[in-house]
Amino acid sequence: MDWCHHQRISCCKPKVRFTAIATPYRKLRSTTKYIFLLLLCFGFCLRMQMPRRLRYATSSDFTKLEYFETRIAHKITSNSRSNVKPLSNHAANSPCSNYPKKLFGNLTNTNMNTAKSWSAIESENPSINIGGQYSPRHCTAHFKVAIIIPLRNRDAQLKVFLAHMHPIWQRQEIAYKVFAVTQIEGSLFNRAKLLNVGVAEAIKDDNYDCYVLHDVDLMLENDKCLYWCHDRNPRHLAVHVDRFSYKRLDYKALCYQYQEPSTVYQKLRQILPKPLRQGLPMSRYFGGVSMISTRQFQAVNGMSNLYWGWGGEDDDLSFRVKAKGYSIENPYGRKCSFRMIPHDHEKQNAENPARQALGSYSAARMHMDGFSSLRYKVMGFSEHPLYTNITVDVGAPSREMLEFMLKYESEEIDCSRKMPWENDSTGYLT
Template sequence: MRDRFEELLEFAPFFHNFLNKQHKNYHIYVINQVDNLRFNHASLFIVGFLESSVDCDYIAMHDVDLLPLNPEVRYQFPEEGPYHVSAPHLHPRYHYPTFIGGILLVRREHFQHVDGLSNKYWGWGNLTSGIKDTFRHVHDQRRDMIKCYNQQEVTHHRDCHTGLSTVKYSIQSRKEVTIDGAPITILNTVLECNKVTMPWV
């Protein structure tokens, strides 16, 4: 996330109650991008995966501004492979069959198997397609949509070269907090990128 702490104040207590009712042990990791680069959703998910406890057997890649309104929505262990909690019809802006985002549950071993997500998606636009293409192999405020230089060309095809093994970042600060009973680790994160190959960042 980036500067979304107001949403976090609503998100944390909601999920504390929601997941306790499902008898889930959980910990919330907030990966806050604090550099001056364009937002990189995928890299933040990777940082969250790398910095989270290895004791957890699956992760929820979760937008902080998305709350499930139906109490029947389950955050269960994704036994069969990645499980998309937020279906397209629940996300009116992204109502198309290939939409995959918002809330995605993934087993740690599956995330490692596909080397995480491509971290070439700076700004907003192609991450959804990248996630869909990546996990297909496991399982037979205002958004920045600016395109410049050769970004569309570079980000058009599935990226098999970047991911867990290539993301570059540093943790500026780490804070352990509790919000209305919800255990949270806030990681203020500085991402790095190659400005020669990605001048639009």
């Protein structure tokens, strides 16, 4: 190097040119090596995901498959609050007929009060799934219905009721599920609040088209009275009951707050003396068995939570329905007749003396008393072969509410006076 530098001869130029050529070549060779290793790793990973060999399924494979299916089904049914639902095996079926073809018609000659064992009822209804749910196998039902039954200490009646009604609902080709909402002991019975709970729990379960608010002691006498939903107006099925000689029940409400204050009827009720009010319009009975769609139930804010004890909650619901512009329908006439199962009146379901006062001002508090103000605690949830039971604690009437009930036990209602729940500081609505 010293001699080349001394003679000023570029002896190192060939070496410089060789380095300039060799450096890109080394980079290309190392890059190719990395790409090859990457492809090799990718191929190995892909090979691990593929089956080692293909073969036909054998009988042992199907035995294993049945074993795991059984394990999975047992796991699903053992978890009472599982959100996993069995797949429908008739999803591709055509819709059911517009009118069921296997109806019997008049059922008054059948023995409805026969006490059967639970196992006998289950064997007679093999198509009912766990939790009391059913869907037609041969067609797709037009409606999905939640049947809600409020009760307490009515297990014997529930058995007779389900033995009679399950076959009817199946012949009517509806997809349905039965919810029995049981109130715990220790407080006055609150039917309306239990029905609100039933709707709230049914909404969590599935997307139902409508809800049937059904007393456990009423059994249908003609299966041509269809439990089909109707979105235009709510329906009242239990219009004709044997206990009331199959006559329509009408009640005279003292104040008609569901009408506009400027209407003639409202003014007459405030001016006329009580004996002259008898000729004014009456409210119709809306209890026993009622059907209401999801949209209608939300529009009226459900049922009132203030009816502790017996009576008044169904009239309150009818006032709410009318306040929202709906009418109550019964398209089947006398076909919708019911037989009442005899039973003793429960001591903790005493008559509510304030039911007239509460019903008279139903629409006035509708926006703040009902489904939106519902409070309850689920104490137990169990899915039985023929029904789903939900045991709840709905609380007890407040001290202010008890005082209000006792006050109206002997006092006449004044339609022009303000009601106590108009003051938000009171505890009437809790």
